[in-house]
Amino acid sequence: KLSAAEFAGKEDFQREVVRHIETTLARSLYNCDDGAAYGGAALAVRDQLVIRWNKTQQNQTIRDQKRVYYLSLEFLMGRALDNSILNLDVKDMARDGMGELGFRIEDVISQEHDAALGNGGLGRLAACFLDCLATLNYPAWGYGLRYKYGIFKQEIVDGYQVETPDYWLDFNPWEFPRHDVTVDIMFYGHVNQYTDENGKVVKVWEGGEIVKAVAHDVPIPGYKTNTVNNLRLWASQPASGEFDFQKFNSGDYEGSIRDQQRAETISAVLYPNDNIDAGKELRLKQQYFWVAASLHDIVRRFKKTHRPWSEFSDQVAIQLNDTHPTLAIVELQRILVDVETLHWDEAWDIVTSTFGYTNHTVLPEALEKWPVPLVQHLLPRHLQIIYEINLYFLQQVEKKFPKNREMLRNLSIIEESQPQVIRMAFLAIIGSHKVNGVAELHSDLIKSTIFKDFVAFYGPDKFTNVTNGITPRRWLHQANPKLSDLISSKLGGYEFLKDLSQLENLKKFLNDKEFVKDWMDIKLANKVRLAKYIKETNGIAVNPHALFDIQVKRIHEYKRQQMNIFGVIYRYLQIKEMSLEERKNLVPRAFIFGGKAAPGYWMAKTIIKLINGVGDVVNNDKDIGDLLKVVFLEDYNVSKAEMIIPASDISEHISTAGTEASGTSNMKFVLNGGLIIGTMDGANIEITREIGEENIFLFGNVAENVEDLRHAHRFGKVEMDPKLKKVCDTINSGLFGDANIYAGLLSSLTTGCDYYLVSDDFSSYLTTQDLVDEAFKDKDGWAEKSISSVALMGFFSADRCINEYADMIWNVEPLPEHK
Ligand code: 26W
Numbered sequence: 001k002l003s004a005a006e007f008a009g010k011e012d013f014q015r016e017v018v019r020h021i022e023t024t025l026a027r028s029l030y031n032c033d034d035g036a037a038y039g040g041a042a043l044a045v046r047d048q049l050v051i052r053w054n055k056t057q058q059n060q061t062i063r064d065q066k067r068v069y070y071l072s073l074e075f076l077m078g079r080a081l082d083n084s085i086l087n088l089d090v091k092d093m094a095r096d097g098m099g100e101l102g103f104r105i106e107d108v109i110s111q112e113h114d115a116a117l118g119n120g121g122l123g124r125l126a127a128c129f130l131d132c133l134a135t136l137n138y139p140a141w142g143y144g145l146r147y148k149y150g151i152f153k154q155e156i157v158d159g160y161q162v163e164t165p166d167y168w169l170d171f172n173p174w175e176f177p178r179h180d181v182t183v184d185i186m187f188y189g190h191v192n193q194y195t196d197e198n199g200k201v202v203k204v205w206e207g208g209e210i211v212k213a214v215a216h217d218v219p220i221p222g223y224k225t226n227t228v229n230n231l232r233l234w235a236s237q238p239a240s241g242e243f244d245f246q247k248f249n250s251g252d253y254e255g256s257i258r259d260q261q262r263a264e265t266i267s268a269v270l271y272p273n274d275n276i277d278a279g280k281e282l283r284l285k286q287q288y289f290w291v292a293a294s295l296h297d298i299v300r301r302f303k304k305t306h307r308p309w310s311e312f313s314d315q316v317a318i319q320l321n322d323t324h325p326t327l328a329i330v331e332l333q334r335i336l337v338d339v340e341t342l343h344w345d346e347a348w349d350i351v352t353s354t355f356g357y358t359n360h361t362v363l364p365e366a367l368e369k370w371p372v373p374l375v376q377h378l379l380p381r382h383l384q385i386i387y388e389i390n391l392y393f394l395q396q397v398e399k400k401f402p403k404n405r406e407m408l409r410n411l412s413i414i415e416e417s418q419p420q421v422i423r424m425a426f427l428a429i430i431g432s433h434k435v436n437g438v439a440e441l442h443s444d445l446i447k448s449t450i451f452k453d454f455v456a457f458y459g460p461d462k463f464t465n466v467t468n469g470i471t472p473r474r475w476l477h478q479a480n481p482k483l484s485d486l487i488s489s490k491l492g493g494y495e496f497l498k499d500l501s502q503l504e505n506l507k508k509f510l511n512d513k514e515f516v517k518d519w520m521d522i523k524l525a526n527k528v529r530l531a532k533y534i535k536e537t538n539g540i541a542v543n544p545h546a547l548f549d550i551q552v553k554r555i556h557e558y559k560r561q562q563m564n565i566f567g568v569i570y571r572y573l574q575i576k577e578m579s580l581e582e583r584k585n586l587v588p589r590a591f592i593f594g595g596k597a598a599p600g601y602w603m604a605k606t607i608i609k610l611i612n613g614v615g616d617v618v619n620n621d622k623d624i625g626d627l628l629k630v631v632f633l634e635d636y637n638v639s640k641a642e643m644i645i646p647a648s649d650i651s652e653h654i655s656t657a658g659t660e661a662s663g664t665s666n667m668k669f670v671l672n673g674g675l676i677i678g679t680m681d682g683a684n685i686e687i688t689r690e691i692g693e694e695n696i697f698l699f700g701n702v703a704e705n706v707e708d709l710r711h712a713h714r715f716g717k718v719e720m721d722p723k724l725k726k727v728c729d730t731i732n733s734g735l736f737g738d739a740n741i742y743a744g745l746l747s748s749l750t751t752g753c754d755y756y757l758v759s760d761d762f763s764s765y766l767t768t769q770d771l772v773d774e775a776f777k778d779k780d781g782w783a784e785k786s787i788s789s790v791a792l793m794g795f796f797s798a799d800r801c802i803n804e805y806a807d808m809i810w811n812v813e814p815l816p817e818h819k
Contacts, residue, residue: 005051005226007090013097016044037103038081038111041094042173045084046219053219053228059818060139064305066314066812068133068140069298071328072321073290074123074270075130075144075231077115077218078474078638080174081108083131086478087221113168114637116150117233119274120554121664122360124638125438125798126321128664131471132802134222134229135498137814143294145286146175146216146233149269154596154635159612159737163272163599174218175233181215183293184239187285191381203338205381210239211263213293223473223497226817234293236266273598274554275366281378284370288379291328299335309342313353317810320357320432323368323424329355329431330382333389338381344388356809357428357435358466359446360661363558367450369421372414386422390414393430400457410453429454429462434809438468439662439683441703466805467686468662469798472500475668479642482522483672487790490515501794506787516783523649523673523786530647534592534631540619543626546588547776549677550669551652552636552644555597555604558659562745563758564591564652565611566727567765568630572618573730575627583627587773590629594636594644606745608632613736641665648674649782650697650772654765656756657681658703667796673786677772679761687796691789697775699768700761709760713753720749724762 007013021027021040032040060067085094095105118124126142133140152163189208196202218231238260247256265282266289302315320326329351336347361367375383390413401407409416413426429435429451437443443465447455455463477484477497488494490509496502509515527544534542542548551564568591575583593611597604615630633640645651651669653660653676660682670676670687677697678684688696701709712718720728728746732739749758776782794800806812 005048005055007048007093010093010097010100013044013090013093014101016047017041017097017101020044034103034107035111037098037101038108039171039173041098041108042081042112045081045088045090045094046173048088049084049219049221049228052221052226053230055226055818056228057230060815063139063815064315065139065815066317066810068138068806068810068812069294069316069318070126070129070133070140070142070321071291071294071318071325072123072126072142072144073287073324074118074321075115075126075142075233076118076120076123076638077127078642079109079112079114081112082478083474084221086473087135087223089224110639112639113170113172114150114639115168115172115174116166116637117144117147117270119151119270119272121662122322125468125664127638128469128471128474128798129802130220130229130231131222131473132469132798134220134227135225135471135473136799136802137222137225137227137817138229138802138806138812139815140229140812142220142229142231143290143297144231144233145267145270145290146235147267147270148235148264151270151596151637152272152599156608156612156632156634159609159616161597161605161608165269176217176219177235178215178217181297183213183234183296184210185213185289185292186210187288187378189380191384202341203381203384205334205338211266211289212237212239213289215293215297226819227815232294232297234267234290236263236289238263272596273600275361275363275556275558276598276601277366277368278600279368279370281374284374284378287324288327288331288382291325292331294325295328295331295335299332309336309340309346309350312350316354317812318355319805319810320355320428322358322360323428326357326368326424326428326431327379327382329427330385330389333385333431334381337385348389348392351431353433355428355432356805357425357432359425359435359437359442359451362442362445362450362661363659364450368424369415370424372420372422375422386413386427389427389430397457407453407456411457425450426454433462434464435462436464436466436809437661438466439686440465440467441658441680441685442661442682445658445703464808466801466808467795468664468667468683469796469801470664470667470671471798472497472671474642475645476671479668480522480526480646480672482525483519483646486515486518486522498799499794500797500799503791503794506791510784510787516780516787519673519787520779520783523647526646526672527649530592530644533643534633537634538631540615540629540631542590542629542631543588546590546626546629547773548590548592548647548649549652549772550592550594550644550648550650550674551654552592552594552633552641553663553665555595555601555607557603557607557748557756558655560654560656560756560758561593561595561611562607563654563762563765564593565607565614565630566724566758566762567769568614568618568628569727569730569736570723570766571769572614572621572624572628573726575624586627587776588626588628589773590631592631592633592644594633594640596636603745603748606742610731610736610742610745613741617736641668645669645674646672648672649776650675650677652676653678653681653684654700654761655679655681656706656761657701658706659756667793670789671793671796673790675772675775675782675785675789677768683796687793690795691792695785695789697768697772699764701757706757709757710753710755713755713757713759718754718759721759721762723766724749724759 017040020043027036150166155162186208213234216233220229336342531542653666663682679700
């Protein structure tokens with residue numbers, strides 16, 4: 001054996017697995033099921049990570065270079081075992097080793113519970129970034145919350161979404177509780193003023209309630225590198241002394257347990273909202289708890305180096321994943337001024353050169369605004385600091401735009417509503433040195449709409465774009481091993497997984513008949529696998545040769561799943577009217593949906609019900625057969641995405657132009673050889689630029705026209721598209737269940753002024769779907785589109801994206817990897 005950080009071979013791996021099953025898990029090999037096999041394999045692989053992890057941390061400390069801290073309330077990691085095995089490059093050994101022990105590696109891997117600490121795009125992006133940071137050897141840490149309950153599990157009962165809790169910590173070998181790494185966090189209390197011996201007024205925040213943050217560390221391995229970075233998640237516990245022994249001793253057990261539970265509530269559950277700000281006090285507590293613990297940790301680490309404060313931002317870059325961690329700006333200013341007694345201006349220079357802010361949405365209802373009275377109550381000192389930041393900022397505004405009251409009102413952190421609210425995005429902009437959007441269109445839009453006046457004030461250079469990306473390790477190599485192997489056989493190895501631009505070389509094989517056949521066979525095999533899963537879970541028989549049309553993402557009106565299902569209804573009505581002869585020319589299609597609705601989002605839940613209502617009718621209509629199927633897959637999550645995405649022929653990314661900041665699943669689908677039907681929105685635009693217009697099905701109005709169209713709707717100047725009218729009439733007839741259920745959904749198109757412009761885009765959507773059918777009939781043409789698209793997807797590796805952040809925003813360099 002060369003070192004502890006390597007399996008000497010298959011036998012060594014097997015020995016380690018068995019040892020863990022028998023000792024760590026205290027299970028007998030004679031009643032070892034897939035669950036125990038998973039436990040043993042995970043612990044054996046984990047040992048390998050831990051050794052590299054320790055060395056990486058030691059190496060980073062010794063090198064003492066600038067580190068990146070990625071603050072995100074969500075990390076949608078999915079499963080870890082397969083990813084670790086692949087990144088350590090021991091998959092073949094693990095398959096053979098487990099096979100000889102009597103287990104199929106796929107069954108073992110699928111025992112793992114998803115780490116589902118996120119809602120959707122933003123959380124998964126954070127997870128992809130961690131993979132890339134480690135793969136590229138950047139010294140980087142993630143900071144988040146250790147929720148006891150991740151995103152709820154979705155069940156479909158009678159066509160409706162029902163939520164059940166996601167308790168995922170039963171057996172989680174991937175986290176290491178650090179009971180020695182804790183931070184006391186204060187809430188409430190009051191601010192007292194004292195005059196110190198030099199006559200200086202000092203403000204002290206005191207008298208509040210204290211909760212303890214306990215670190216839980218998760219190793220993040222890079223692909224084929226020894227670097228293993230750290231993700232630190234904070235759990236809340238009652239602070240020692242706070243847990244009321246008085247009550248406990250006097251026999252009030254319930255009272256004392258209540259106090260304990262109150263503290264633990266902070267990190268108990270992930271808020272299940274995506275793109276909607278509910279403004280709950282507990283959410284603000286989560287934000288401060290996590291931000292304060294993380295900053296304390298970062299400052300503690302910096303202070304160990306005994307450098308002067310002036311060097312803080314040479315050592316530390318902190319990225320804010322949306323506005324959720326914006327209080328970090330205020331907290332660092334508080335630490336520097338109140339605790340470390342720096343001058344305000346010196347402190348503020350340090351703060352602004354440390355932070356970067358990424359915006360992920362322009363939807364007005366998603367922009368966080370906290371009521372001043374709530375912040376006053378919970379964080380009184382922070383409110384004072386926010387007012388002071390605002391005051392100095394507005395003085396600068398007054399200098400640049402003298403006597404311009406409108407400008408002051410537009411730029412103020414405080415919105416003068418009843419009650420006053422704090423605009424977190426404004427605070428994030430003012431406290432950061434760079435602000436970025438996540439796709440070109442989105443970055444342009446934030447500059448010309450929600451942040452327009454900030455561009456006028458700061459000039460355009462503070463605002464930039466970093467187009468999102470995905471990790472090809474998880475989204476190609478792990479999710480689609482057959483395709484990854486085929487590509488590697490043509491490109492001479494797996495180097496492309498670290499340099500995705502190498503995919504371009506696939507173009508050379510466009511006329512290689514055998515290669516093209518292998519390519520399409522793999523797609524078919526992935527479709528067969530999904531069809532089998534659908535049969536098992538939904539009882540619906542889907543023909544694997546049908547065109548698989550997939551829309552999986554959070555359910556939201558702006559993403560327009562309703563337009564998709566309206567289109568399905570129209571298709572159904574058309575087929576019903578066709579003669580048998582006409583039907584012979586049709587391409588059979590399976591429409592596959594998946595995604596969760598926020599529990600309080602009534603309209604989204606209605607859309608799910610309609611999809612299922614349509615499915616019930618269509619799938620049971622003997623007259624339709626294979627020509628049309630409608631499937632709603634329950635509980636869409638990361639591990640299901642890994643199975644679903646490789647099986648798509650076409651996927652739908654059909655948001656109203658200007659509403660989807662980027663989208664990242666669009667990239668995943670194309671990278672797996674699927675084509676896209678989509679609008680000119682988010683990263684669809686850049687995907688088109690890279691792969692060529694001939695390889696994507698674009699339709700619909702462009703962002704520029706959206707305001708005018710909405711205006712026309714509000715003034716009643718839009719006739720509903722007649723095809724859409726026909727669809728609405730059919731729904732109203734009660735064919736898909738009591739029409740009352742859908743009344744609200746349908747009235748959003750009329751009295752609701754069709755805010756998402758379904759009516760305006762419906763006809764071009766249908767026309768384009770017809771083009772998709774025609775294209776699919778030409779098997780060779782379709783294969784050519786599929787392969788040439790994949791060949792041109794290099795740009796969308798999140799490695800490219802992370803290098804852009806490192807150069808333009810963080811100013812950090814990779815470390816040479818340790819031995
Ligand atoms: C405060 C409530 C709330 C919760 C989550 C507001 C906003 C969010 C997220 C920012 C929503 C989100 O996930 N946005 C998505 O971010 C992805 C990664 O950049 C983009 O690809 C998606 O287009 C965007 O919707």
